Amino acid sequence: MKDLKGVRDRYQRMSLEDLVDMSTKPEGLKVEVIPLLQEELNRRGQLAEVDRLSNFLAKRNENTGISDLSKKELQLMISERLQSGESIESIKIDLKDSGINIYETVDEDEKKIKDKAFSYITDLRQQGLKEDVINKKLEEELSLNEEDSENMKAQLKERGKQNILIGALLAIVGGVAVAISLSSKGKLPYSSLILFFVGVWRIVKGVSQRKSK
Structure with missing residues (x-):
């Protein structure tokens, strides 16, 4: 139907x-x-x-x-x-x-649905929309009722927490490696710089995922 x-x-x-x-x-x-x-x-x-x-x-x-x-x-x-x-x-x-x-x-289908919902929720929050408006849009666009929406937002918040923790670890490891290299006047380790910036990126992403109005 x-x-x-x-x-x-x-x-x-x-x-x-x-x-x-x-x-x-x-x-x-x-x-x-x-x-x-x-x-x-x-x-x-x-x-x-x-x-x-x-x-x-x-x-x-x-x-x-x-x-x-x-x-x-x-x-x-x-x-x-x-x-x-x-x-x-x-x-x-x-x-x-x-x-x-x-x-x-539906492991694969569920993952696609979750990823789409997570991305959509994050985008709507970045637009400054309130949670009730976001719920309405999730129902209109993804056919998620209020309970589904709240579950998705709770899971998104948990994913944000994981991204922050992982990002912090990567940033610390990369930053320490860069600091050690600079203090010993060695060659700047680009792999450590990449690790540091990836960590920062994950922290920013995690903070964005955990935001709520």
């Missing part, structure tokens, strides 16, 4: 009574929208309905053999659903019902 974002928006506007009624008739729904319905029901605290839909999906998956798909076939299916606009969280819920961990299945 191409307009999954539109479906999510429609579910968010629907009354609880209508959503619960839909959950009792999952056979009439397209399978790709059921996780979105679960997502909205879960947000409103209707856990019994979420479980009912999970049971329906589990039985359906037994019939379609999703758990028997190869890793490559699963990756293709997930990639197609991501391209259609479905969020990572929605797909994760769907696959979890079949005992499949999305993060063990």
Whole structure:
């Protein structure tokens, strides 16, 4: 389904009574929208309905053999659903019902998604945008809901910390090597200079990644 974002928006506007009624008739729904319905029901605290839909999906998956798909076939299916606009969280819920961990299945796809999200978040922060605006743009551009966005930002912050630590180590090692060489009037070690500047670059990058408005 191409307009999954539109479906999510429609579910968010629907009354609880209508959503619960839909959950009792999952056979009439397209399978790709059921996780979105679960997502909205879960947000409103209707856990019994979420479980009912999970049971329906589990039985359906037994019939379609999703758990028997190869890793490559699963990756293709997930990639197609991501391209259609479905969020990572929605797909994760769907696959979890079949005992499949999305993060063990789509290592490469997840890395690409994360790298793209990290770069986009950093760029938006450098533009001076507030976090709520960034969340909205992440949803519009990358189909990440608020929970996905916050998870990505937390991971970006952790990556920034790692870059700062690694950068500091490289800068110290490179700087010490340069200082020793200069004090002994030896030849300037260009490899140490490169190491120093790479360290500084990683520190700057890490600080940028850890920034938040």
